Structure formats: structure tokens, C-alpha cells
Amino acid sequence: MNITTEMASRSLNHVGEILCGDQVQIVHRKDSDILVLADGMGSGVRANMLSTLTSQIFGKMLLEGASLEECVETVIDTLPADPRTGASYSTFTVLQIFHDGRGILYEYENPGCIFIRDNSLVPIPENIRIISGKQINTFRFTARVGDTFLIMSDGTIHAGLGDLMSFGWPWEDIADFALRGHKDGQSPLREAMRICETCNDLYYGRPGDDTTVACVHVTNRTQLHLMTGPARDKADDVRMVQAFMSGDRNVKRIVSGGTSASIVSRVLNRPMRVSMEYDDSGLPPEGFIEGIDLVTEGVLTLARVIQILKEYAQPENVDEGFFKRLDEPNPAAKVARMIIEDCTEIHLYVGTAVNAAYQNPDLPLELGLRMNLTNQLSEALEAVGKKVEYDYF
Amino acid sequence: MLNVSICVGSACHMKGSREVIAKLKDLVKMHQLEGKVLLNGSFCTGNCQHAVCVVIDDTVYSVRPETAEAFFNNEILARVS
Numbered sequence: 001m002n003i004t005t006e007m008a009s010r011s012l013n014h015v016g017e018i019l020c021g022d023q024v025q026i027v028h029r030k031d032s033d034i035l036v037l038a039d040g041m042g043s044g045v046r047a048n049m050l051s052t053l054t055s056q057i058f059g060k061m062l063l064e065g066a067s068l069e070e071c072v073e074t075v076i077d078t079l080p081a082d083p084r085t086g087a088s089y090s091t092f093t094v095l096q097i098f099h100d101g102r103g104i105l106y107e108y109e110n111p112g113c114i115f116i117r118d119n120s121l122v123p124i125p126e127n128i129r130i131i132s133g134k135q136i137n138t139f140r141f142t143a144r145v146g147d148t149f150l151i152m153s154d155g156t157i158h159a160g161l162g163d164l165m166s167f168g169w170p171w172e173d174i175a176d177f178a179l180r181g182h183k184d185g186q187s188p189l190r191e192a193m194r195i196c197e198t199c200n201d202l203y204y205g206r207p208g209d210d211t212t213v214a215c216v217h218v219t220n221r222t223q224l225h226l227m228t229g230p231a232r233d234k235a236d237d238v239r240m241v242q243a244f245m246s247g248d249r250n251v252k253r254i255v256s257g258g259t260s261a262s263i264v265s266r267v268l269n270r271p272m273r274v275s276m277e278y279d280d281s282g283l284p285p286e287g288f289i290e291g292i293d294l295v296t297e298g299v300l301t302l303a304r305v306i307q308i309l310k311e312y313a314q315p316e317n318v319d320e321g322f323f324k325r326l327d328e329p330n331p332a333a334k335v336a337r338m339i340i341e342d343c344t345e346i347h348l349y350v351g352t353a354v355n356a357a358y359q360n361p362d363l364p365l366e367l368g369l370r371m372n373l374t375n376q377l378s379e380a381l382e383a384v385g386k387k388v389e390y391d392y393f
Numbered sequence: 394m395l396n397v398s399i400c401v402g403s404a405c406h407m408k409g410s411r412e413v414i415a416k417l418k419d420l421v422k423m424h425q426l427e428g429k430v431l432l433n434g435s436f437c438t439g440n441c442q443h444a445v446c447v448v449i450d451d452t453v454y455s456v457r458p459e460t461a462e463a464f465f466n467n468e469i470l471a472r473v474s
Contacts, residue, residue: 257437258400258401258402258403258436258437259402259436259437259439261436261437262436262437262438272435272436273433273434274401274433274434274435274436275434276399276401276414276418276432276433276434278411283406284401284402284403284406284410285401285434287434287436297401297402297403297406297436298402298403299403300403300406300407
């Protein structure tokens with residue numbers, strides 16, 4: 001088995017607080033992907049520090065190769081407890097999914113994880129283990145492609161408490177709501193956001209507790225190849241196109257750049273058609289080459305793609321309006337959508353030739369700097385959680 | 394059929410491909426040449442210094458929105474009438 005995950009989260013701060021008392025930490029290891037959600041007791045600065053401490057211990061230790069069990073022990077031994085009640089100052093849920101399919105879930109005092117498989121809810125059995133004197137629910141399973149996990153802080157089940165809902169939003173109802181909104185192919189952020197926004201509505205926009213929803217999708221590794229810019233040495237054109245076309249039919253392929261597209265068309269001996277239909281994005285129209293998923297102009301389109309990715313990398317900026325713009329039919333939105341929703345790994349094939357015309361002082365500066373653009377693109381890709389590889393020609 | 398390719402690549406786009414295409418489309422329609430002239434888009438032809446590049450029979454012409462009409466009269470109309 002060769003699986004991977006996509007993870008995203010969304011938080012609401014307790015009304016009036018600048019800092020969130022919930023923290024989500026995502027760690028990509030060679031053998032597995034891990035998500036930690038910690039909820040510090042109370043709200044504001046103190047809660048933020050406690051949950052940051054908790055999630056950071058997990059993050060740092062896991063990255064160094066520690067087992068989840070060692071981390072749980074360390075966290076519990078490190079966390080201060082309330083001297084009166086003995087309650088820990090931070091609760092946590094940790095989900096680790098290995099690329100070979102093994103999955104482990106550790107839950108400590110957070111609302112139960114919602115597990116969706118084949119469009120139905122899968123109950124997570126109670127299996128309490130005592131680690132350093134604390135009761136930790138542990139669940140081991142074999143993950144399958146399509147599995148979805150929603151991990152939440154208790155701000156969700158308290159939503160609307162005493163106001164719109166007498167006892168908050170019951171876990172069963174949240175799970176049911178999550179299941180009804182669950183669709184294959186939508187991004188985990190969209191799925192997490194849907195629940196979080198509903199909590200915000202139940203709180204009348206004034207959350208009485210820090211509220212966080214994290215969503216984990218188990219997916220096949222899906223690769224996207226993106227070629228941009230002609231090779232410095234024309235003799236490398238064929239080699240570059242061959243590398244770009246490598247891999248099986250499941251690999252998605254985008255060519256971004258007029259000259260690059262012409263090269264691909266020539267090397268593959270497949271004709272290229274270029275649309276003359278403009279949309280209102282102000283970007284050049286797209287082209288079409290058989291077997292290539294998307295053909296666009298280069299620098300202007302990519303600059304726009306980077307803008308979209310940067311926006312997506314700041315979850316607090318992402319709202320329904322963002323996804324509406326992402327669904328628009330313009331070439332930049334299409335590239336961004338394929339990156340965000342259709343792939344887990346991206347391989348960039350970057351040509352380093354300098355286009356003499358772009359040195360023309362009549363043209364805006366941004367055109368002259370493909371390398372700069374490529375660097376910005378790779379930063380943006382990493383910021384949205386994609387694994388990126390490069391080949392320069 | 395006379396094939397006329399207008400580049401919509403980065404440099405040409407910045408120099409007004411969109412306007413050039415709109416003008417040429419209008420002129421073709423006005424002279425009822427839809428059956429004789431085929432306008433199509435193209436990506437970079439490697440002549441970005443001459444943007445907007447328009448290619449007829451392997452010859453590259455440099456056209457601006459303001460010279461589109463003269464280009465139509467001299468190069469397109471002259472060939473088909």
C-alpha cells in the first residue's frame with residue numbers, strides 16, 4: 001500500500017481573544033503523516049501557551065523519530081495539572097497515518113474523532129489505556145483511501161450552549177452534519193471550515209470557547225507535473241519533455257508558458273490549439289494539447305496562481321468566497337484548483353532560458369524574473385502542504 | 394482559407410493581443426470574410442520583441458491595436474480579395 005494524507009484545520013478564537021487556545025501541529029515524516037490537536041485549558045494567552053507547549057512537544061519529538069507512545073508519556077509528565085482538581089492543563093488528540101496504511105489514534109479528553117468511511121460513520125471503540133496515570137483512548141486501524149477523520153476541540157460541542165442550543169451541539173449531530181456534507185474530492189480545509197463556520201453561526205459570531213476542527217483525508221499519492229519555461233540549451237528540449245511526460249496515466253500534467261507549450265507540442269508531435277476566448281480575469285486564454293491536462297500562458301498566470309496559493313496558506317483568510325473564486329473557469333484558478341484539490345505531490349520541471357523580450361523596459365518587471373517566480377511558487381506550494389520536487393533544465 | 398495566428402503569449406498579451414483579436418474579428422465580420430479567413434490564437438513564436446505577433450504564411454507581422462485596421466487592409470484584405 002502506498003497512501004498519503006491531506007490535512008487542514010480551521011479555528012475560531014474565543015470572543016475577544018487575539019490568541020487561540022487550540023493548536024494544530026502537522027508533521028510529515030518519511031514513514032507517516034501526523035496531526036496533533038491540543039486544547040489548552042481556559043482561553044487567551046495561557047491556553048495558547050499550554051496548547052502550544054503540548055503540540056510542540058509532539059511535533060518536535062515525532063520529527064526526531066520518537067514513537068507516539070513516548071510522546072504521550074513525555075507530554076503527560078511535562079504538562080502541569082490543576083492543583084485543586086488534578087485535571088491536566090491541556091487535552092489532545094493525535095492521529096498518525098503511515099504510508100503503508102497503519103493508523104494510530106490517541107485521544108485524551110477531546111471530543112471523539114469522527115471517522116467517515118464509504119460514506120458512513122465508523123464508531124471508534126473505547127479502548128482505554130493508562131499512560132502515566134492518564135486515561136488515553138487508543139485506536140489502531142488500517143487506513144484506506146477515502147477515509148476521512150475529523151478531529152475537534154470541545155468548542156464545537158459547546159457551540160450555542162445555553163443560547164441557541166440548550167446543551168450545545170451534540171457530538172452525534174455534528175457527526176451527522178459532517179457526514180451529510182462529506183463529498184469525495186473536496187479539500188480537507190473545505191470540510192473542516194464547513195463545521196467550524198456552523199459553530200460560529202451557533203455562537204452568533206461570538207464564540208464562547210476556542211473552537212477548532214481539523215480534517216484528515218487518506219488519499220492515494222497523486223502526482224502533478226508542472227513544466228514552465230524553455231530549457232537554457234535547446235538541445236535539452238527533448239530530455240525536458242520526456243522527464244515531464246514520465247510516470248503513468250494517473251499523473252496530472254500542466255504546461256505553463258507559451259514557449260514551453262510550443263516545445264511540448266513539437267516534441268510530442270501533437271498539435272496545439274490556443275483559445276481566443278477571454279474571460280474577465282485579465283489573463284491570456286488557455287491552450288490545448290492532447291494528453292496534457294492544462295496548458296496556460298506562463299509568468300502572468302503563475303503570478304496569479306502564487307497569489308491564490310498564498311491566500312490559501314493563511315486558513316483564516318479562506319472563506320466561501322475563496323472557494324467560489326477557486327471554482328472560476330480562468331486559467332490561474334484552474335491551475336490553483338488542480339494544485340490544491342487534485343494532487344499531493346508536485347514535480348516542477350523548470351526551464352532556465354532567459355527570454356530576451358522580457359528584458360524590454362516597456363514590459364512590467366515581473367515578467368523578467370522567471371527564477372524569482374519559480375522560487376515564490378515553490379515556497380507557496382510548500383506553505384499549502386504539498387511535497388515539492390524540482391528539476392532544472 | 395487564409396490562416397491568421399495571433400499570439401496570446403505573455404509579452405503579446407501585455408501589448409494588447411486581446412484588442413488586436415477583437416478588432417480583427419470585427420473587421421472579418423464586417424467584410425463578411427468568415428468563410429475565407431480563419432483567425433486563431435497561438436502561443437509564443439519566439440518573436441516577443443515584435444509583440445503583438447501575427448503570423449500569416451510563416452511571415453511574422455508586428456501589430457498593435459492601433460495598427461490592426463491598416464494590417465487588416467494591407468495583409469488580409471489584399472490576400473483574399
